[in-house]
Amino acid sequence: MVGRGRVGRWRDQAVALGWLVLVWSLLWGNLTWANLVGGLLVGGAVLVFFPLPAVSFGGRLRPWALLVFVARFVVELVSASLHIARIAVQPGYRPRGAIVAVRLRVPTDLNLALTAEVVSLVPGTLILEVDRNSGTLYLHVLDTHGPADLDVARDRTLVVERRIVRAVGSSAELRHLDVTSSEKGTHL
């Protein structure tokens, strides 16, 4: 097991290095040998001097689900922006808010981070605090008009989580999601 863990870590590092080299080349605007070598050196230095806790990618990419996720994300980003822009310029309007806790069903670091990022950009919600141990997100919901809006925000967050797991999660996580949601009797 120890040997496999080492191999996995090396693979994660190699993937990270690949991305850093790509970013470096994009920053320079063209792909030359000098940029490639420079990117390898800079990327290696970043990985050595700024080590991050390993976030292993245990799932697999599902292209169709990923496409659905991106399309829904764009639609929600546009509607969220228009909504905020509208209440920003509406004269004399003071939006009310609320802070709600949402416990995610797949509490892995990667899923927590992705869901937190996306939730901040879709309608009405903003991440306030993350409880990593219990996999709970604390969200600020803007423009609430009553308790019903809080449930809407909660459901919406779980739908976002489901879309992310469908797109990049492992099969086990996806099964877990189906089981828990059918136990609760929610139809997301």
Added chain:
Amino acid sequence: MIATVADWLGAACLVAGALLSLAAGIGVLRFPDALSRMHAATKPQVLGVLLLLLGIALRLRSPADLGMILLVAVFQLSTAPVAAQMIARAAYRAGRLDRGLLDADELAERGADGGSAGPA
């Protein structure tokens, strides 16, 4: 022909992006407390920047510029929520929020010593 269409589309994107950024600025100025201001600083602002980038991309149309624009878009998408969360969290912990505007606060119910999660 296609160049003209792209130019006009790019111009439309630039105007739309600028308007959204303006609305974001007005929101940051007008919303009642720090938490609602962060909403304005994430959603319309991010879409505004993305539209501006799309407008620039439609007008420049060279591969080197497209790579750079893509990079800016990715970093914008990934850093704006993080920055907003950091500010919102600091504002909450410092008590700089208007409780009269809150319908519920489930974070307070967790308890003050409920163990801060640390930088997650």
